[in-house]
Amino acid sequence: MKPLTVKNLTVITAGNLVQGSEETLIQHGAYRLKQVKKTNTALFTSKRIVNWKSLEPLYPLVLVTDWSYSHNEIPRQIITIKVTNADEAYWKFVNFYRDQFNIPVVTITGTSGKTTTKEMIKHILSAEKKVSATTLSSNSRTASLQYLLSIDEETEAAVFETAVGSPGDVTKAGKYFKPTIGIITNIGAHHLNYCKTLEGYIQAKGEMLDIIHPKGTLIINAEDKNTKKIDFSRFPGNIIKIGKHESCDFRAINIRYHNNGMLFTIIHNNKSFEVFVPGFGEHQVYNALEAIAAVYEIGITIPMAAKQLQSFRHLNKQLQLFEGINHSVLIDDTWSITTTSLEAALKVLQALGKDKKKIAVIGTITDLGSWGYIIHEQAGELIHQIGVDVLVTIGEHARIMADHAVDLGLSSPVYTFKNSLLAYKLLQDIVDENTILLVKGDMYSKQVSNLATDLKRKQGLPPE
Incomplete structure (x- = not known):
């Protein structure tokens, strides 16, 4: 942060310096108490602060507030700027800072x-x-x-x-x-x-x-x-x-x-x-x-x-290639999952999997609300259109995409599981050196993410 003085902040926010030195430098900003981590922070809040003792290691602290504290309620070490509206003062500060x-x-x-x-x-x-x-x-x-x-x-x-x-x-x-x-x-x-x-x-x-x-x-x-x-x-x-x-x-x-x-x-x-x-x-x-x-x-x-x-470093868990169990090729794509990213991953599986057995392990798509069923059916359409040699899904909602792909005519073997343990046991039996295996999920699905990790071992055992 480009530092500014309390005097500057008082002018920016159209506030009134109630107590403290106007020459104190501000080097950090926060609008929630838990965001205050360092000294010389300006905290913008309408909420009343009660536990002043916990803030002592963070002095000097600049408080920009519209709360009407009683006389001597605020410790003298707290530099205080009284404003008409703390939220408006905060955005005045944000606009001033960006415009610099x-x-x-x-x-x-x-x-x-x-x-x-x-x-x-x-x-x-x-x-x-x-x-x-x-x-x-x-x-x-x-x-x-x-x-x-x-x-x-x-x-x-x-x-x-x-x-x-x-x-x-x-x-x-x-x-x-x-x-x-x-x-x-x-x-x-x-x-x-x-x-x-x-x-x-x-x-x-x-x-x-x-x-x-x-x-x-x-x-x-x-x-x-x-x-x-x-x-x-x-x-x-x-x-x-x-x-x-x-x-x-x-x-x-x-x-x-x-x-x-x-x-x-x-x-x-x-x-x-x-x-x-x-x-x-x-x-x-x-x-x-x-x-x-x-x-x-x-x-x-x-x-x-x-x-x-040319020297860009590809991000972790985004279509990363590893040696998988039984000397297979593993594609770890467990950072996020949407129908958009699923389509991209399936196309990569097809491109890299020429002359190999292509297995897709797919988890649930989250943050869909009442649209969950429809979007998972759309995922099933993608699987049917692009194709895989073996489809494995993990989770109740992920089963919707499997069922819909089959209804549309997917003739490849399809396995649906509620948990990754059973999926791992199946994969250990059907994966070999001529297999390329895509694991697709998101960071919030620990079962799918952990499965990808377990499958990276050359000689794996079922997870405990």
Whole structure:
């Protein structure tokens, strides 16, 4: 954080310094008591603090409050700024802080690929610039302030990921980050327990158009069917399209698998460039296109971006390859699961599994609410369309996709289990050196995630 004095903060918030030195430096910010971890923190809160004793190790502490404390209730060591409305004071501070920095800020949303795209952009920019960024996929509402305050005088660019758990999440993130560049990676079906309908989810993702600077840039996957449903006419800035179609501004052709990643040719402004990106799957090419388009807007040339991408480190549990039990090939894709990422994983399984027995182990798709049955049926359609040699599902809801795939005509052997122990015992019997095995789930499904770990052993025993 770029430090500021209590005097500065008092002016910014239109507050009144009740007690303490106006020259004290503020080096951290918080809007919840539990977020106060260090000295010299400004805490914005309307709640009454009772346990002052626990805060003593964190002095000096600056309290920005609209609570009417009684005389001498606040310890003299607490620097206190009284404001009319603590929430309004907080947003005055946030707006002031963000507006101090005239730097490119990239904000990313989407159903799949946001963390990977964000990490690619960070990796490319870090070769020449000091970059602030969200940590892996930590993109909760409560983390936004700390990410904003990670920007300081030395920061030359920032890239932040924002998820959609509920409508308004992207809008709220925009109030913090005020992006100059926004990216929508793709829109599948997710978080329908809060967004209620797919249309509501698409609308929530479309909030990205409202938070980008009016003269900024929006980057979209021009071939994503749900992204196309957004009304882009309300966005006054520049729209960049990525994809395989010749109408795209950043176009990928000649896509092929190569060693531990993907090779492709990128066409931009009638010029072509060869690019290698670590990580398997055509979806990884789209991630790379979005990242290259973003850094190009910031001033990084395509050859420089391509050179940096070669050393990009693929993320854990995202289509990672291992030697599995009985000398098989194991694909661990247990970071997250949506129908979008399931389709990508199944296509990778098909591409890497030529002349091998292809087994897919799939867990439940979460955060669907009343849409659970329909979305799991859609997953079953994907399995039927793309195909596997053996299908194994784990969990009651995952069985819906198996049953639907069979109803549609999937003739491969299908096994449905309630727990991973029984699945492991089956796999130990049917997996051999001619098998490629995909394990697909998310970080919240410990059974599926732990199964992937157990299957990485060369000579495995059933888990206890």
